[in-house]
Amino acid sequence: xxLLEFAKGPALQFxxxxxxxxxxxxxVGILMLNTKPDYSEPRKKAGYLAALKxxxxxxxxxxxxxxxxxxxxxxxxxxxIGFFMTIFLFVPxxxxxxxxxxxxxxxxxxxxxxxxxxxxxxxxxALLVRRLTSPVLKLISNFDDYFSWFVTILPVVTxxxxxxxxxxxxxxxxxxxxxxxxxxxxxxxxGKLGHTFLVFITRGTTxxxxxxxxxxx
Amino acid sequence: MNDLRExxxxxxxPTVGEILQAKGVSRRGFxxxxxTTASLLALPPAMVPRIARALENARRPSVxxxxxxxxxxxxxSLTRSAAPTVEALIFDAISLDYHHTLQxxxxxxxxxxxxxxxxxxxxxxxxxVDGSIPTGNPGFSTIAGISNEQMLMETVAGAAAVxxxxxxxxxxxxPGADPNPTGAVSVSxxxxxxxxxxxxxCPPIPMVMTAVLTQFLTFGQLPELDKLGRPLAFYGxxxxxxxxxxxxxxxxxxxxxxxxxxxKAGWCLYKLGCKGPTxxxxxxxxxxxxxxSFPIESGxxxxxxxxxxxxxxxxxxxxLSTARFGSKEQLAGAAIAGAALGVAAAVAGRRRxxxxxxxx
Numbered sequence: 001x002x003l004l005e006f007a008k009g010p011a012l013q014f015x016x017x018x019x020x021x022x023x024x025x026x027x028v029g030i031l032m033l034n035t036k037p038d039y040s041e042p043r044k045k046a047g048y049l050a051a052l053k054x055x056x057x058x059x060x061x062x063x064x065x066x067x068x069x070x071x072x073x074x075x076x077x078x079x080x081i082g083f084f085m086t087i088f089l090f091v092p093x094x095x096x097x098x099x100x101x102x103x104x105x106x107x108x109x110x111x112x113x114x115x116x117x118x119x120x121x122x123x124x125x126a127l128l129v130r131r132l133t134s135p136v137l138k139l140i141s142n143f144d145d146y147f148s149w150f151v152t153i154l155p156v157v158t159x160x161x162x163x164x165x166x167x168x169x170x171x172x173x174x175x176x177x178x179x180x181x182x183x184x185x186x187x188x189x190x191g192k193l194g195h196t197f198l199v200f201i202t203r204g205t206t207x208x209x210x211x212x213x214x215x216x217x
Numbered sequence: 218m219n220d221l222r223e224x225x226x227x228x229x230x231p232t233v234g235e236i237l238q239a240k241g242v243s244r245r246g247f248x249x250x251x252x253t254t255a256s257l258l259a260l261p262p263a264m265v266p267r268i269a270r271a272l273e274n275a276r277r278p279s280v281x282x283x284x285x286x287x288x289x290x291x292x293x294s295l296t297r298s299a300a301p302t303v304e305a306l307i308f309d310a311i312s313l314d315y316h317h318t319l320q321x322x323x324x325x326x327x328x329x330x331x332x333x334x335x336x337x338x339x340x341x342x343x344x345x346v347d348g349s350i351p352t353g354n355p356g357f358s359t360i361a362g363i364s365n366e367q368m369l370m371e372t373v374a375g376a377a378a379v380x381x382x383x384x385x386x387x388x389x390x391x392p393g394a395d396p397n398p399t400g401a402v403s404v405s406x407x408x409x410x411x412x413x414x415x416x417x418x419c420p421p422i423p424m425v426m427t428a429v430l431t432q433f434l435t436f437g438q439l440p441e442l443d444k445l446g447r448p449l450a451f452y453g454x455x456x457x458x459x460x461x462x463x464x465x466x467x468x469x470x471x472x473x474x475x476x477x478x479x480x481k482a483g484w485c486l487y488k489l490g491c492k493g494p495t496x497x498x499x500x501x502x503x504x505x506x507x508x509x510s511f512p513i514e515s516g517x518x519x520x521x522x523x524x525x526x527x528x529x530x531x532x533x534x535x536x537l538s539t540a541r542f543g544s545k546e547q548l549a550g551a552a553i554a555g556a557a558l559g560v561a562a563a564v565a566g567r568r569r570x571x572x573x574x575x576x577x
Contacts, residue, residue: 002526024556034570110469170495178540
């Protein structure tokens with residue numbers, strides 16, 4: 001078994017197992033926790049509409065912070081959108097998903113994906129530089145932040161290297177790319193990357209709590 | 218004594234130039250072949266006269282061709298090259314002293330010819346091998362009662378170099394495919410003390426074969442090889458790198474089936490399982506059948522036949538980016554395990570919450 005076969009087979013299977021088990025562990029574990037008793041009188045009835053409202057409004061910056069957070073917000077959007085485009089609109093990736101799920105959808109030309117991939121990497125570097133240069137961000141950052149950044153950007157970088165054949169053959173670079181994806185999948189449920197599946201749960205919960213307390217959302 | 222006999226034997230052999238002249242090959246045709254070979258080997262045009270001079274003066278080297286666990290496809294590939302080409306004549310110009318399929322001698326006479334060639338050209342002959350070598354049981358494949366492994370080892374002992382023809386001899390090939398019932402191995406798995414050139418392919422391209430021999434005749438040394446022992450001049454780039462359908466790959470235009478609009482328009486065959494991106498060979502440039510076409514040009518994806526273990530790398534029609542993400546049962550098991558862990562974590566969390574609440 002060569003490196004590519006290992007990456008495509010056992011490594012990815014192990015990563016998928018950890019991803020599924022870890023994600024469900026986190027979600028079930030959080031949802032089944034007792035909620036903190038709130039003895040205050042409810043200002044409003046907190047329903048799912050309140051949750052949906054905050055999920056929507058938190059997608060944008062509140063007006064008072066707009067100017068101050070414009071730069072990181074833009075970079076974060078470029079990174080997230082770029083990341084999703086490279087994952088879901090690159091034809092070899094679609095072929096991978098099709099082989100697994102049977103679902104197929106149209107992709108984008110490779111050159112567009114390469115451009116988006118480079119923009120994703122640049123925005124990620126910009127965000128890292130900001131984290132390293134801002135005293136406040138630096139103070140509240142820990143290993144999780146840096147490692148999560150690393151495992152997120154690694155598959156994009158290794159993917160971009162494949163057509164260049166830099167240092168390694170296509171086959172070895174493809175194996176390295178898949179192994180970097182496996183690393184991302186293994187880490188995803190446990191670190192701050194858990195926001196991938198918790199983001200709407202946490203924002204929805206915040207919305208419902210705020211609504212109950214009468215806070216403006 | 219042996220050296221003197223070898224010298225006499227070599228002197229008596231006609232040069233390649235004399236043989237080609239006798240065969241009626243024109244000077245123009247010969248130089249054309251030399252120029253093509255230089256181009257294939259990525260040598261500068263200034264080297265063409267040197268190749269021509271060396272070839273003209275080269276004495277016919279003795280070649281012993283050993284066929285082990287093989288299908289004779291490699292020999293077919295060489296001998297069926299479109300009618301009498303100059304390459305074929307160059308092949309005539311080597312002294313093919315032993316070859317099961319092509320030699321006239323049979324039985325003991327054939328084996329006597331092999332031994333005579335080995336003795337007369339000790340240290341100077343080339344051994345060409347096609348087919349893998351079984352190591353599981355010596356009786357799996359024998360020639361004249363001799364096991365393949367024994368024949369290989371005794372023949373290469375006095376060889377100048379070994380050329381592994383085809384994927385079976387180079388990497389074990391189809392006989393070595395899982396579960397490898399005969400314990401088939403490649404030449405390089407057994408021979409450690411001789412220079413080995415791997416010319417893989419199922420079968421390899423005839424021109425590649427002749428060009429490798431030409432380089433050996435011209436410069437008296439092996440060509441530059443990659444990490445798998447293949448001549449870089451032919452195996453330095455992937456099929457995908459030189460494929461004329463590559464622009465369609467970049468544009469995201471793919472044939473989905475063998476008879477859809479994309480297939481008819483000649484779009485990329487990646488989705489139909491093409492292994493071009495991971496396959497190093499010269500098919501896309503040298504082509505087959507006297508430069509007519511190559512498999513992708515004929516509408517079929519590359520199988521990756523010049524790569525090690527190509528038979529065991531998933532389905533031929535399975536796209537390269539297809540990966541085994543685990544069966545539905547495995548993933549369901551993961552989900553159940555995750556749910557159980559989640560419940561356990563929540564129960565532990567609730568107990569801790571209760572303890573803190575009580576303490577408060």
